[in-house]
Amino acid sequence: MDSNLKLSKLMAISVLLVLLRLRSWANAKPEVPCFFIFGDSFSDNGNNNDLKTLAKVDYPPYGNDFPLGPTGRFTNGRNLQDFIVELLGFKNYIPSFSEVKETGKNILRGVNYASGSAGILDETGKYNVGARIPLTQQIIQNHKIIIQDITKGMQNDLPAAKKLLNKCIYSIQVGSNDYINNYFIPKFYDTSRRYSLSAFTDLLIQQLSNQIKVLYDNSARKFAVYGLPPIGCTPNAISLYGTTNGSPCVDKLNQAAVIFNEKLTPLIYQLNNNLTHAKFTYLNPSGSPIDPAEIVKNGTCCKTGGGAGELCIRNSKPCSNPKKHIFWDGVHLTEDQMQVMANNAYSCSSPVCANPFNLHKLAML
Numbered sequence: 001m002d003s004n005l006k007l008s009k010l011m012a013i014s015v016l017l018v019l020l021r022l023r024s025w026a027n028a029k030p031e032v033p034c035f036f037i038f039g040d041s042f043s044d045n046g047n048n049n050d051l052k053t054l055a056k057v058d059y060p061p062y063g064n065d066f067p068l069g070p071t072g073r074f075t076n077g078r079n080l081q082d083f084i085v086e087l088l089g090f091k092n093y094i095p096s097f098s099e100v101k102e103t104g105k106n107i108l109r110g111v112n113y114a115s116g117s118a119g120i121l122d123e124t125g126k127y128n129v130g131a132r133i134p135l136t137q138q139i140i141q142n143h144k145i146i147i148q149d150i151t152k153g154m155q156n157d158l159p160a161a162k163k164l165l166n167k168c169i170y171s172i173q174v175g176s177n178d179y180i181n182n183y184f185i186p187k188f189y190d191t192s193r194r195y196s197l198s199a200f201t202d203l204l205i206q207q208l209s210n211q212i213k214v215l216y217d218n219s220a221r222k223f224a225v226y227g228l229p230p231i232g233c234t235p236n237a238i239s240l241y242g243t244t245n246g247s248p249c250v251d252k253l254n255q256a257a258v259i260f261n262e263k264l265t266p267l268i269y270q271l272n273n274n275l276t277h278a279k280f281t282y283l284n285p286s287g288s289p290i291d292p293a294e295i296v297k298n299g300t301c302c303k304t305g306g307g308a309g310e311l312c313i314r315n316s317k318p319c320s321n322p323k324k325h326i327f328w329d330g331v332h333l334t335e336d337q338m339q340v341m342a343n344n345a346y347s348c349s350s351p352v353c354a355n356p357f358n359l360h361k362l363a364m365l
């Protein structure tokens, strides 16, 4: 009798749970109405395809594990932002700015402006890689075009457009190229002769701050700003610069990333304090530092030598199991590692990877 009662209680609870689940499926709506993406190749989903640049990947084996094949994503499958878009509950990926321009796709759920080799500084990537869309252009030019189109689409109802733009998440993942495709290539760029590493980083943070304020002035209120991963541990960095003192990675590059992150964190605090009704969070979801012995052992999944040497060779045959590799090419992670980063950004609970809150919390605020 007693155990029967327990059993029926349990059954009632599980029926309830199933119903609740069905309800949440039926109502499945993304956690935020829109998501705008700014950044570089970790986020780019095709914006470089029509540009004259070494940094484009609209050819196999890129996209080998992506349903649409090579789309300009710098990995074998979904990239960092694709996974985040899924976690936020969107049913479709966010279209690239170049695709939106050509097809007039729905822009009300957001646009991806990210561009491989782009940096915070306009010149980053220009002399050694080629055309790219720097962060400034992504924000003050391309995003403004989209805002105008959104407003037009809403019969020029400015308050309604503003209300929508207030609710979106604005993701900014940029800065690696200002070091690896600028400061640390003195052959092409004079920044290392003009600035100490610390002064150069101050310049980056100042410029980033200005650009973020432009977004704020254009009704952005929810910001996710990414710190830099250990850029000295990529196979490309190790082969270009070598390692010293028994260190497995290129220390000077990793040190630059650490300095950048140390200066970005207080900026995020200040912006949270200074900009009314705005919520900023700092994300650094690279996870535990990659064990470089593993990198060397496992190697890149594809054969590198494309692009400026760091990308996969066009039409080369990739490894048979990308899951066994951290790196897809000389710089970019495999899809599985991208997913690890996305999961961290979305749900990690330590201030090391999300400070003061993770993406899920940011969406719910």
Ligand SMILES: *[C@@H]1O[C@H](CO)[C@@H](O)[C@H](O)[C@H]1NC(C)=O
Pocket: 209, 267, 270, 271, 274
């Ligand atoms: C925030 O406000 C303080 C005090 O006015 C100011 O010193 C600081 O530069 C501001 N920071 C930013 C990033 O706007």
Ligand SMILES: *[C@@H]1O[C@H](CO)[C@@H](O)[C@H](O)[C@H]1NC(C)=O
Pocket: 294, 297, 298, 323, 324, 325, 326
């Ligand atoms: C590297 O390869 C080995 C052997 O295939 C595998 O066991 C290991 O998990 C791989 N490491 C990573 C980080 O993928």
